[in-house]
Amino acid sequence: MATAAAHRPPGAQAHGAEDTAVIEAYTRRFDAAVAADERIEPRDWMPDAYRATLVRQIAQHAHSEIIGMQPEANWITRAPSLRRKAILMAKVQDEAGHGLYLYSAAETLGVGRDELLDKLHSGRQKYSSIFNYPTLTWADVGAIGWLVDGAAITNQVPLCRCSYGPYARAMVRVCKEESFHQRQGYELLLALSNGTPEQHAMAQDAVDRWWWPSLMMFGPPDDESQHSAQSMEWKIKRHSNDDLRQRFVDICVPQAESLGLTLPDPDLRWNEERGEHDFGTIDWTEFWEVLKGNGPCNEQRITQRRKAHEEGAWVREAAAAHAAKHTGEQTGETGATRA
Amino acid sequence: MTHTDWPLWEVFVRSRRGLSHTHAGSLHAPDAELALRNARDLYTRRGEGVSIWVVPSAAITASSPDEKDPFFEPAADKPYRHPTFYEIPDGVKHL
Amino acid sequence: MTPPETTTPTGTAAPAGPGAPVFPTAAALALGDDALVLSHRLGEWAGHAPVLEEEVALANIALDLLGQARVLLSMAGDEDELAYLREERAFRNLQLVEQPNGDFAHTIARQLYFSTYQLLLHAELAAGDGPFAPLAAKAVKEIAYHRDHAEQWTVRLGDGTDVSHERMQRACTALWRFTGEMFQPVEGLGLDEKTLTAMESAWLDSVTGVLGRAGLTVPDGPRGGAWAAGAGRQGVHTEPFGRMLAEMQHLHRSHPGASW
Numbered sequence: 001m002a003t004a005a006a007h008r009p010p011g012a013q014a015h016g017a018e019d020t021a022v023i024e025a026y027t028r029r030f031d032a033a034v035a036a037d038e039r040i041e042p043r044d045w046m047p048d049a050y051r052a053t054l055v056r057q058i059a060q061h062a063h064s065e066i067i068g069m070q071p072e073a074n075w076i077t078r079a080p081s082l083r084r085k086a087i088l089m090a091k092v093q094d095e096a097g098h099g100l101y102l103y104s105a106a107e108t109l110g111v112g113r114d115e116l117l118d119k120l121h122s123g124r125q126k127y128s129s130i131f132n133y134p135t136l137t138w139a140d141v142g143a144i145g146w147l148v149d150g151a152a153i154t155n156q157v158p159l160c161r162c163s164y165g166p167y168a169r170a171m172v173r174v175c176k177e178e179s180f181h182q183r184q185g186y187e188l189l190l191a192l193s194n195g196t197p198e199q200h201a202m203a204q205d206a207v208d209r210w211w212w213p214s215l216m217m218f219g220p221p222d223d224e225s226q227h228s229a230q231s232m233e234w235k236i237k238r239h240s241n242d243d244l245r246q247r248f249v250d251i252c253v254p255q256a257e258s259l260g261l262t263l264p265d266p267d268l269r270w271n272e273e274r275g276e277h278d279f280g281t282i283d284w285t286e287f288w289e290v291l292k293g294n295g296p297c298n299e300q301r302i303t304q305r306r307k308a309h310e311e312g313a314w315v316r317e318a319a320a321a322h323a324a325k326h327t328g329e330q331t332g333e334t335g336a337t338r339a
Numbered sequence: 340m341t342h343t344d345w346p347l348w349e350v351f352v353r354s355r356r357g358l359s360h361t362h363a364g365s366l367h368a369p370d371a372e373l374a375l376r377n378a379r380d381l382y383t384r385r386g387e388g389v390s391i392w393v394v395p396s397a398a399i400t401a402s403s404p405d406e407k408d409p410f411f412e413p414a415a416d417k418p419y420r421h422p423t424f425y426e427i428p429d430g431v432k433h434l
Numbered sequence: 435m436t437p438p439e440t441t442t443p444t445g446t447a448a449p450a451g452p453g454a455p456v457f458p459t460a461a462a463l464a465l466g467d468d469a470l471v472l473s474h475r476l477g478e479w480a481g482h483a484p485v486l487e488e489e490v491a492l493a494n495i496a497l498d499l500l501g502q503a504r505v506l507l508s509m510a511g512d513e514d515e516l517a518y519l520r521e522e523r524a525f526r527n528l529q530l531v532e533q534p535n536g537d538f539a540h541t542i543a544r545q546l547y548f549s550t551y552q553l554l555l556h557a558e559l560a561a562g563d564g565p566f567a568p569l570a571a572k573a574v575k576e577i578a579y580h581r582d583h584a585e586q587w588t589v590r591l592g593d594g595t596d597v598s599h600e601r602m603q604r605a606c607t608a609l610w611r612f613t614g615e616m617f618q619p620v621e622g623l624g625l626d627e628k629t630l631t632a633m634e635s636a637w638l639d640s641v642t643g644v645l646g647r648a649g650l651t652v653p654d655g656p657r658g659g660a661w662a663a664g665a666g667r668q669g670v671h672t673e674p675f676g677r678m679l680a681e682m683q684h685l686h687r688s689h690p691g692a693s694w
Contacts, residue, residue, distance in 0.1 A: 076480055177385075315484035321595045381490050
């Protein structure tokens with residue numbers, strides 16, 4: 001992740017001069033670097049559209065981590081054992097951490113975190129629609145870990161090789177921590193599935209509700225995905241939505257079997273010829289409706305997020321005011337602090 | 340932007356004794372003291388560090404990619420600075 | 435629903451053979467309940483903190499406390515039975531830690547008062563050779579950080595803006611009356627009157643120092659309850675605590691005998 005000084009891209013000068021020859025030369029250099037699988041770093045010249053795509057994607061990713069805390073935090077105070085309570089608290093904390101890694105990756109592209117949060121709060125930037133579904137029972141915490149985090153990992157592992165350096169590095173850190181999330185979810189569901197009949201039913205109900213929304217997390221089918229082709233070319237994205245979705249289904253089927261739970265899709269079966277599973281048709285109407293804001297929790301999630309931000313304003317102002325009064329006292333001449 | 344925006348800090352973590360501090364990422368904090376604490380909570384919550392530096396991002400001066408050639412190419416041109424430049428007869432030890 | 439069995443504080447003493455020293459169960463419960471209840475309250479902040487960095491910081495503190503609680507409750511019996519199946523009157527935590535989060539200033543004032551006490555207490559226990567010494571030696575490092583976090587924020591809120599100053603002062607004053615209870619003797623903790631008195635004056639010095647640096651006034655109200663029924667250490671709690679437990683225990687109690 002680079003610094004504020006490093007945010008100013010040299011390409012800006014070229015734009016001012018409107019020197020097409022210079023821009024063409026820069027573009028050639030950029031394309032060659034991407035083609036050679038080199039990483040693009042913050043101060044390198046990059047096409048405006050590449051920058052805009054990254055800002056949009058990284059911001060949406062960061063927002064998803066932050067909003068994604070809510071459905072799980074909903075169960076921290078009711079976790080049924082102290083061990084589960086500790087695990088869940090640590091997991092929700094990690095999500096805040098992931099949000100922070102990602103916001104700082106976005107900041108290397110010259111946008112401030114406050115600006116991104118404003119866009120989230122005003123609905124100008126999105127977060128993953130999956131978090132607009134409610135966590136109705138304790139088993140939902142398990143289903144989120146197993147399916148939602150599982151889908152997220154399938155999406156995110158390739159991002160560790162994304163062409164933009166700071167994003168790729170943030171994702172390495174995120175993925176390392178994310179595997180604990182998926183495992184705890186699986187283990188939670190396994191305990192329920194092997195538990196009392198009521199617990200087993202709770203687990204099955206959660207999987208029934210979360211399976212299809214999890215498949216939607218990979219985004220619309222390839223032929224309807226507006227950003228996919230360009231993102232693949234820029235190596236921001238490495239696999240198509242449908243490929244990743246297929247990979248996820250193939251991973252989940254045996255896992256569900258060993259959980260003793262059923263995936264709610266009568267059309268799900270192994271296709272010998274293709275060497276992968278066939279599965280039923282996704283209800284894309286639901287996907288687009290939830291995306292448009294008509295999901296069960298869209299309003300609730302953003303309202304809570306906005307409320308936390310607004311109610312915290314006086315705290316942030318206080319700390320800024322204190323720092324302003326004491327500038328120089330604490331940081332010393334060098335501005336660096338060690339511990 | 341309002342005056343309440345907390346400035347950005349760069350975080351460097353020494354992962355264990357004997358290694359240099361390495362850039363871990365950045366974060367926001369109103370002042371250096373809280374920046375250190377936030378860095379501890381964010382970047383070392385799985386025991387990843389034994390020492391942390393925080394530096395205001397604005398205090399860092401970076402080389403420009405446009406200066407890449409004058410900055411770094413002359414160094415690439417001096418192979419005699421690397422031990423592999425020199426041929427040593429077989430059997431000579433401790434060199 | 436079958437009525438859950440209630441475990442009384444004295445009903446789950448650790449194994450004590452003939453002639454073996456009696457384990458101080460009541461003390462383990464008092465300290466364990468403090469840590470458990472405060473951890474739960476801090477956990478309520480998840481998703482509501484004033485800034486993302488504080489989400490991480492508050493969760494760190496909550497996790498440390500929950501870890502302490504689990505060790506302490508396990509010394510006294512089964513951690514989950516104790517946490518989930520006791521009634522309100524069987525909990526031995528201080529009333530201070532069960533107080534609702536309020537605004538961030540209230541949470542910070544609660545942290546300052548409690549972590550200052552907890553640090554002094556664990557330093558004392560770590561220095562001794564009683565059953566709590568090993569736990570206390572580890573906990574002291576965690577608590578020192580909690581105390582530092584509370585101090586940093588007390589100073590920033592007290593010295594920040596007019597609004598934050600006023601909120602912080604109000605919080606410090608509101609919680610002041612829950613601080614006297616901390617220095618009442620706890621059975622089995624092995625701290626005599628003299629030690630408790632010394633701890634109390636060290637606590638006052640320390641808190642007074644922080645409030646002074648924050649430009650806040652040390653509250654002058656009483657530090658103990660005027661009600662003879664006692665306080666948290668005697669199982670007498672405040673109204674919000676029952677609702678907190680109802681939420682915390684509901685799921686566990688709805689499935690008697692289940693494993694999670």
